[in-house]
Amino acid sequence: MSKDNNVLLTDELRLRIINLEYKDISNEEFTNEVRRIYMEEVGKPLEVDVSVIKSSELSNVNNTVPSSYDGTAIQFYSKQQDINEVYIVSQGTTDTDDWLYNIRAMQVGKDTNQAENTDIFANEAKKIFQEKNGDIHPVTIGLSHSLAHNNNSTSHLLYDTFDEIYSVNGAQTNYYQLYFSDNKFEEVVNGKFNISLFDNPNKVYSIPPNELKTFAEAYYKEKGTVIHQVISSDDPLNALANIRGFFTLGDVTMIDTNPDKPGLKAIIDKIPDSEVKSLQDFALVYAEGFQNGGNNQGIEDLTGVNMDVVDKIMNDGVGAAVGTYFSKDLDDMISDVNEKVPPLLEKVTNITSNADVIFGELKNAGYITNAQKQVAVEELANIEKSLKIIEEKINSIDENRKMSEEMMKGTKYSPYAGQAAMASGFNVMAGDVDAAIAIYHEVQNMQASAKRLHEELGSVMEEIIASHGIVEMLNALGASKNQGYLGNDLVLMTGGNQEIKVNISAAVRMYQEGQQELQKKKTYITKIAERFQEHIIDDYENQKQKVLSDIRNIETNPCGQLPLLRKHVFLPYFSPVQIDKVEVTEQFNGLSGMDISHLMEGLTKSLTDNEDFLESAKSNIEQLFSKDRDLSILFNYVPGG
Template sequence: MSNEEILNTNILLARITELEYGKSEKISEEEIRRIYIEETGKDLPVEITVYHSDDIKELKEQKDAGKDSGFDGTIIHFYNPIEGINQSYTITRGSEHSEDSGEGEPLDWYYNGFGIFTGKVKNQFENAETFDDLITKKINFKVTEDLKRGQKSGEHLESIELNKVGIGHSLGGNLIQTLQIMNDSFSSVYAINDAPPSVYQLAMIDTKFQFSLGIKFNIDPNINEQLYSIPPAELKAFAENYYKERGQNIHHITAEEDMLYGASDIRGFLDLGTREIIDTDLDFEGLRKTLGNISDGDLRKLQMFLAEIAPYYNQNGVQGVYRGLTGIDAELFTLIDTIGEEWNKLIDGPDWKFVGVDMHFSMFPLGFGAITVPFPVPEVPTKLLAAIGLLQLRQVEIMARLERLRTQIPSLIKILGATMIVMIEDVLNHLKDILGSVKNMISSLGDLGKVVIKDILKPGSPNISEYLVGVIDIAATVKVEAGNIKSKFTDIFNVPFDWFRGFTKAVEAHGLTHVATALADGNRRYEGNDMILSKGSHLQKVEVNLSSAVRVYQLGMDKYQDKKEVISRLKSLYTQEFIDDFQHRKGRLVSAINQMETNPRSYQYLLPGGNVEMKGITVHEHIRPLDSLFADTFEEIFQYLDREVDSGIKLIKKIRDSIEQLFQEDQKISAIFDLR
């Protein structure tokens, strides 16, 4: 192999990135190898080191200090100096519903609003930059030390430059593109169903770009009113031209139905690099038309509003957002509690102190004189008065923030309503069709009345055949139009469900599993990180979870191999502790007998009295063998255990053989079972 990209297919990129959202939320070497084997049928002849952002001291300290940005990411290092491989993949995770496995705040979504759309927060980008920089230095140090060890041991290892690749999905796609735009960090960047970088986001992060914006549009980019007032089309064109060269190595993999792709025409979002569009649902065209109805003016108002809230978020995180929206936060409740506590102290009886008061007296004829007299007075409740004063200030702030929120709600309603325009248009079209059918029915029923009247008033014998033909034609028309009306009312009833179903499909299309399945050939799909193979027609299809089957096979073979080793140890212990020990004891006994028979004088001391001489010893030994029942019992146990292991191995191999036979045209299947 050379140092060309190991993850060289879109499916590999999507499936490895999907591991970021696993239950453990940490990518492992074992999972990387498994997916590579499943997709290629080949082993991965490299050393794999996985680095997680949760393990980085600098980022952990921020989180422990209550300044968690919500950033999560992984860097995978593939290394084999003999094969000339030294490459890393920086994977930035997309938006999660909430942090800490669902227990924390939805920090990613705050960054989506304040960081990307508004461009007033950059903490996740800064964390991503720190993570990538620290791990890159760590990898380079590791490789340098490895080369030194190789030189000392006599190996001729050449220095291999680190080939860095970036991958990101959703919010992660935004972060990885921003890293590339700012630092030219990667040889290639793959953004899967990404949230595009925005002009407003880059105007905050990139000071040079901010300066260029000011010159181009004659504005101060730090003034929200001026920045958000630039016509979005002009701003987009300028920014895309400005970053064109830096973004040329960005490759987008996008589901046409993806919800973020549907929103990518919204003000400020950039389109850099190349894009591969995947049609994952032929019956659904996505949300671009629906979201295209949103007023740019309403979006600008929303930006202005969020820009006002962003400083609160930067200063105090999620609690700051609540204060920015309503003027209310935890400090307010603490202040109210303080007032209650101080008031209770006051009504229980104030503290008193003595104050000296000068008293003047007229004492004729001696003249005027003055003395100081102590008077008791209650102490002023300064803490209570200060708290009440602060509460009054907070009251003013709360009223102002709530009023600002009230003025913003109509714009939010308009934005929501704009997404429903397509649904309303569909309903109106169906109603127009119903109106047309009603008119046709009224006309036809009127014609039927004319036919009846005409035939009744016609002198002479009525033309029965002509009459019947006219009635039948009119009745047929009425029947058709009545069916149309019924059908259209059903369509109207289904419109809201279709509308919500469209949003559901857009959310599904955003997921990496959906992307990987769309990229795969017709007999493969994915559930989470498992590969599902199918065989047969649509009406008679057999599906096999190959990933699960391989796990069962390998785990089963491992367990039975462990059992075989345990049985082997038991047999060895049985032979050692019983058979060999018996023979050893028997040998020692026979040896002792021989010793007595050949050296009888050595046992003279055993005879009573002192005048008796020991001239010979003859031993008639009879040593019984081990009880056959004892040995047979152990042999039966060992045979039973051997049969059980053999039966289990045969069963597991039978499962494998059945899968290989079912998918015999796929030569990779057999290798997948054997490789790890």
């Protein structure tokens, strides 16, 4: 189906809905926001039913196949207009679990769990929508950004999930992921590149990346025709599009969203594939470690350093060190370090050897200053230096133990062999403990270097990451139309020089919410007048009438007042005294100090002034953009109203 026939028919509409997925709002709010966005972009109300389901509402998602997938399903339905479209808006990277998945799935190709849950969610949501309206076979469209493009596209290639996929700044499809998840693809790859069933599955990584990439592009080309992408040439993920594992499917529109900067692709392309492979190997170990047990576990899986063991030595003193030593915890840790640090150092050396070129290119491109470049190069060198010291300490442990063994051979038959053995044992232990303490300090140094790198380059990363975001892309797309975006708000601009900018979304909210508040104020003013009339004016008149009624009763029935007279005047019981006539002279003082007309006038004037302000602002904004757009429909329309 052509995208021009879809409900969400423009890139701006789709991107704003994708961006909406990152907001934590209720289904009702989400629906109203969809209608608002449609109204702003298309200029008319969305005259179809809109239903929303979130993946968190469905128990099967992330349950059968554990993952951190998150998404929202939106159905646009109208039987009269023959519209039945389901959009699966998969969410991009938001938390640590997603970042770890990025590494496992897209850097290493070892995980497709989020892609599997994309398909599970799409099918579950469509069943619910079908039960609601009875229609089957909706057009199913995937919307995605970043990690979500990998999820949606991989889900489609594996399970035929979508009829169309639209993505912005997506993490591209990974042929290693597909190799380990698509049995048919694995079979044809094995046949093409002579991998037998008895070979290690990781042999696929030995295939020349360009050859496997070309093969994957041809194999999935037909399925990829439904994939449509808009990508910023400044997007850092775009810089990774050509490294091993990634390949791009479908049609791609490239947009320069940050003309002042050249983007990272030219820089990344200068890194040899062997160094990229080192990054992938490093990422796999890092991801698995930090996934299994957090910070300390990640350090241990990277370096072999068991921080819990070393903390005991550092915090509890020599006695604890001896106990730790003889429990072999320290011995096991040293053995683990000896196994893991040398290959890790080799990978880090491959990375740091390119540091001057990488950060030099960033400096030349204007991303960082010369001072920031120096910090980056220095701290990476410090990390490498710490790893070398750790390696040296490991070597010294081996040499110390070998020397001790040689000395013990020379005293084997000596009468002092026992004492020599004890001394030798304590010497070895002392050397091991000393090495453990040194290793601990080097781990601290590496953590300090990582912290300084973050402090120095954090703002640079924010700028780079902004080019990966949706808003920068929206602004680039809207520039030719004299419109931009602030968050999920629409900003209109006048003239080629964009001299005046107005946040239309905010202006409409101000007008509509202002009108609602003014309506409340009108109600309050009316209630004040009603309560004053009821409880002051009317109550005074009511009480006055009660008194007059009592007076008339006394005057028309004077004999009836005799019991009252007896209460105040002594009269014998059989006294012939009668009351023939009663005359009451009444005088009622009018209410004083009860005039609130000045208060009511002030409240009414305030109300009128506010109404005038809102209407004037609305009128001025409408007039400002009258040549290009009729904004009155936006001001007068309330989503869900």
